[in-house]
Amino acid sequence: TDRISLVATPEQADKACNALAAASAWGFDTESKPTFVQGEQSDGPHIVQLATLETAWVFQLHDPGCRARVAELLALRGVTKAGFGLGDDTKRIQHKLGVQPADVLELNTVFRQRGYRKDMGVKGAVAVLFNKRFIKSKKAATSNWANARLTEAQLVYAANDAWAALRVFNALEVSAAR
Incomplete structure (x- = not known):
């Protein structure tokens, strides 16, 4: 977990922004607190994950300053944000x-x-690409991502999703000019 960085304050977000700035592509995902009641709307995402090959940043969105930095990162042009099932994520982010x-x-x-x-x-x-099994904890997947304190299992789950997306992107050798 020393390669996973939890970001909850504007200062931490500034550090993450500086580190992310050097990369041309990031693994990207979000997590939202699950809803269990019919008709209940999620107010997620509660966290946004961005990863380089070296580090995954798990941004909590409680702090307005931290939210603002994440918004800037996501709106940044020229950096590919690669992930799976992002349609719902991008709508929620908007x-x-x-x-x-x-x-x-x-x-x-x-x-x-x-x-x-x-x-x-x-x-x-x-x-398909690495001939490996990617294990995802159902317990972490359905956990409360809105908690102020995330567990180590949540951090690992969140980071792995973003890392795996970036590794897949790199393996596919998708040209930046799509």
Whole structure:
């Protein structure tokens, strides 16, 4: 977990921004507190994950200053933000952060363009490209991402999703000029 950085304050977000600035692509994902009541609307995302190959940053969105930095990062042009199942994520980000994420690459679309029939998702992509099983904890997936204190299991789960997306992006050698 020393390669996972939890970001909850504007100062931490500034550090993350500086570190992320050097990369041309990030692994990207979000997590929202699950809703269990019919008709209940999620006010997520509650966290945004951005990863380089070295580090994954897990941004909590409680602090307005931290939210503002995340919005700037997501709106930044010229950096590919690669991930899986991002349609819902980008809609929620627009609603919560008031920005349209720029240069988002839906990796499921890349797989479809290459002849795969169904949505790969991160598990399928890792299996196909690296011949490995990507284990995702159901308990972490359905945990409360709105908590002020995230558990180590939550941090690892969140970071791994973003890292895996970036590794898949790199393995696919998607050209930046789409």
